[in-house]
Amino acid sequence: MQSVHIVSAYDEELKYLSKRIAAMGGHAERMVEQAITALVNADPGLAQKVIRDDVVLDEGQREIDDKAIVIIAKRQPMATDLREIVGAIRISADIERVGDLGKNVAKRVVAVTDGRQPTSLFRGLEALADLALTQLKEVLDVYASRSVENIGFVRDRDDQIDAMYTSLFRELLTYMMEDPRNITPCTHLLFCAKNIERIGDHATNIAETIYYIVTGDQMAAERPKGDKTDKIVLPSAVPAK
Amino acid sequence: MADIGAERQTMAQAVTARLWNGRWLLAAGFVAVLAVYGFAGMSAYVVLAALALLLAAALLPSGSARHSAEDAAAIEASGLQRLSGEYLAAAVADPLIIFDRTATIVHANAAAFAAFGGIAPGMTLSLKFRAPEMQALLDGVLSGTVASDVVDYTEKLPVERAYRVSASSVGHATDLYVLVFKDQSEARRIDRMRADFIANASHELRTPLASISGFIETLRGPARGDPAARDQFLQIMQNQTGRMARLIDDLLSLSRLEMKPYLKPGTEVDLRQTIDSVIDSLGPLTRETGVVIERDFVEGPLDVPGDRDELFQVFENLLENACKYGQSGGRVTVSIARTETGPEAGIDVTIRDYGPGIPEEHIPRITERFYRVDVENSRTQKGTGLGLSIVKHILTRHNARLSIKSEVGKGAAFSVHLPAR
Ligand SMILES: Nc1ncnc2c1ncn2[C@@H]1O[C@H](COP(=O)(O)OP(=O)(O)O)[C@@H](O)[C@H]1O
Numbered sequence: 227m228q229s230v231h232i233v234s235a236y237d238e239e240l241k242y243l244s245k246r247i248a249a250m251g252g253h254a255e256r257m258v259e260q261a262i263t264a265l266v267n268a269d270p271g272l273a274q275k276v277i278r279d280d281v282v283l284d285e286g287q288r289e290i291d292d293k294a295i296v297i298i299a300k301r302q303p304m305a306t307d308l309r310e311i312v313g314a315i316r317i318s319a320d321i322e323r324v325g326d327l328g329k330n331v332a333k334r335v336v337a338v339t340d341g342r343q344p345t346s347l348f349r350g351l352e353a354l355a356d357l358a359l360t361q362l363k364e365v366l367d368v369y370a371s372r373s374v375e376n377i378g379f380v381r382d383r384d385d386q387i388d389a390m391y392t393s394l395f396r397e398l399l400t401y402m403m404e405d406p407r408n409i410t411p412c413t414h415l416l417f418c419a420k421n422i423e424r425i426g427d428h429a430t431n432i433a434e435t436i437y438y439i440v441t442g443d444q445m446a447a448e449r450p451k452g453d454k455t456d457k458i459v460l461p462s463a464v465p466a467k
Numbered sequence: 468m469a470d471i472g473a474e475r476q477t478m479a480q481a482v483t484a485r486l487w488n489g490r491w492l493l494a495a496g497f498v499a500v501l502a503v504y505g506f507a508g509m510s511a512y513v514v515l516a517a518l519a520l521l522l523a524a525a526l527l528p529s530g531s532a533r534h535s536a537e538d539a540a541a542i543e544a545s546g547l548q549r550l551s552g553e554y555l556a557a558a559v560a561d562p563l564i565i566f567d568r569t570a571t572i573v574h575a576n577a578a579a580f581a582a583f584g585g586i587a588p589g590m591t592l593s594l595k596f597r598a599p600e601m602q603a604l605l606d607g608v609l610s611g612t613v614a615s616d617v618v619d620y621t622e623k624l625p626v627e628r629a630y631r632v633s634a635s636s637v638g639h640a641t642d643l644y645v646l647v648f649k650d651q652s653e654a655r656r657i658d659r660m661r662a663d664f665i666a667n668a669s670h671e672l673r674t675p676l677a678s679i680s681g682f683i684e685t686l687r688g689p690a691r692g693d694p695a696a697r698d699q700f701l702q703i704m705q706n707q708t709g710r711m712a713r714l715i716d717d718l719l720s721l722s723r724l725e726m727k728p729y730l731k732p733g734t735e736v737d738l739r740q741t742i743d744s745v746i747d748s749l750g751p752l753t754r755e756t757g758v759v760i761e762r763d764f765v766e767g768p769l770d771v772p773g774d775r776d777e778l779f780q781v782f783e784n785l786l787e788n789a790c791k792y793g794q795s796g797g798r799v800t801v802s803i804a805r806t807e808t809g810p811e812a813g814i815d816v817t818i819r820d821y822g823p824g825i826p827e828e829h830i831p832r833i834t835e836r837f838y839r840v841d842v843e844n845s846r847t848q849k850g851t852g853l854g855l856s857i858v859k860h861i862l863t864r865h866n867a868r869l870s871i872k873s874e875v876g877k878g879a880a881f882s883v884h885l886p887a888r
């Protein structure tokens with residue numbers, strides 16, 4: 227069963243890069259998840275943890291940059307490998323940004339939860355975060371499986387995230403107009419929603435990078451947004467058999 | 468038929484084998500019987516009976532029992548050693564993944580494929596299981612700092628699942644490791660459901676309860692002895708209890724779905740028959756609302772993998788909404804189309820109404836629990852605000868997709884795409 231392939235030191239180095247990317251990705255996913263939980267449950271302790279955790283990603287990105295540069299200098303990689311390495315640099319930068327955005331949400335926890343907001347507002351924010359996190363998870367799963375054939379889901383979900391964000395934005399605005407006392411907490415919530423929406427954008431960037439790594443081509447440009455329709459793309463619970 | 472034939476053949480082989488095993492004994496017996504016959508002049512009947520007895524004795528398995536037990540033991544010992552790890556892994560009901568020193572997946576059993584999408588032999592395990600605790604688990608076992616370890620691991624998306632994961636090395640110096648996932652989701656979900664129930668349901672149940680208790684007060688006080696008011700109030704109270712009952716029903720369906728997030732595999736659903744019976748069951752509603760349901764189904768078989776009761780619920784909810792909220796359009800069309808090949812192969816069912824439609828900003832939100840475009844309208848239509856979240860849950864389990872299109876003033880279209888395989 228065990229295939230006897232010779233693993234060269236070079237292969238090991240490349241593999242190390244992708245393992246580090248995955249570990250960073252897992253860390254960022256967890257940070258965002260916890261930032262949202264802290265927000266919804268008004269949990270400043272958890273928010274503090276998220277803020278502290280951010281250094282791990284800064285560190286990770288620095289390490290990947292250093293390693294990648296050493297590999298390029300030492301091995302003079304060609305086509306595929308070069309794409310892999312440059313891709314790793316790009317992806318780790320996106321993941322680091324995702325962490326920053328998660329941290330920013332966590333920083334707003336205290337301000338938002340000062341006055342108790344209606345649960346429906348949080349429900350919308352949670353739904354938006356679920357979408358963005360699903361996007362991130364599935365994109366990082368593609369990084370693991372390299373199956374870029376059906377990466378089209380990324381565009382659909384990106385549209386969906388935008389639509390959800392717009393809807394939340396309106397809801398928050400009406401809420402602010404109803405009662406001026408809501409303005410401060412709702413402004414923070416607006417920024418949280420914006421941050422989550424941008425996490426979705428970074429996930430899309432990562433998808434584009436993966437597509438480039440695997441195929442050497444750019445991912446098809448955005449579809450024309452002619453028709454005013456919305457699509458609910460459900461996450462796939464049961465993988466295709 | 469073939470089975471029975473084969474069985475007969477093996478029986479015949481067994482009989483011959485026994486006769487062969489006992490051949491010396493048998494031969495000796497025959498000789499003895501014949502000798503006695505010759506000396507003592509016994510009757511031929513006795514001799515024949517004796518011969519038959521001998522033959523029967525030879526045929527009884529006891530003669531070679533000792534022998535075959537030894538054989539079996541030998542076979543078992545060598546068989547266990549030769550038994551492929553794949554068979555063993557397949558026999559384990561929990562997701563199980565075997566990997567090597569570089570964290571590359573060597574083998575995953577069927578349960579693992581079912582539970583975690585997109586894994587394949589040759590893939591690096593730590594790229595798929597990125598959660599910090601899983602990374603630590605893999606690092607620990609692979610670096611040899613611990614021989615085996617256990618962590619609790621939860622996946623939040625797409626459905627929440629909690630596992631107790633154990634990792635350990637396999638055998639001596641095989642350079643192989645194994646990861647076994649014990650599903651703990653049920654216990655977790657019960658906890659979360661309780662919290663959810665308190666957060667959502669209690670609020671929704673309080674409104675009808677408050678109204679009922681208000682009317683009871685009125686009936687006891689100011690409206691005492693006013694039969695007309697009493698009848699009217701009792702009617703309202705009955706409507707309110709009906710609403711609470713519907714709410715509880717919906718909450719129970721939703722929690723049942725959350726309890727078992729995977730579909731049991733292998734069952735097929737005939738969509739034509741299912742949707743026909745949904746339409747039949749909505750007879751009373753269509754008469755009441757005056758809506759006509761039109762069908763536009765493609766020819767040929769319309770089978771998809773799935774659970775019939777659940778898909779019934781999906782189309783019942785969608786059609787009910789179309790009849791209720793799209794009542795002013797007077798008709799609802801149900802169309803079924805099929806895509807034969809490609810990544811989009813499957814069946815699309817579209818339910819279109821010609822009512823007021825849904826404003827764009829609400830579309831992304833209407834599958835959320837208790838989200839209603841117009842709360843009053845939903846109440847008067849006996850809605851609970853849970854219908855579409857049930858739909859979304861069921862479709863997620865079916866790996867299906869829901870698209871909603873609507874133009875205000877022209878109606879709404881809900882399309883369900885069910886993958887063929
Ligand atoms: N066909 C439709 N046309 C217009 N609005 C709809 C339609 N289907 C659903 N809706 C809106 O979506 C909301 C949520 O639907 P649903 O989850 O089934 O809850 P319920 O019907 O119990 O209120 C409804 O309250 C209604 O406002």
Ligand SMILES: [Mg+2]
Binds near residue numbers: 850855
């Ligand atoms: Mg409904």
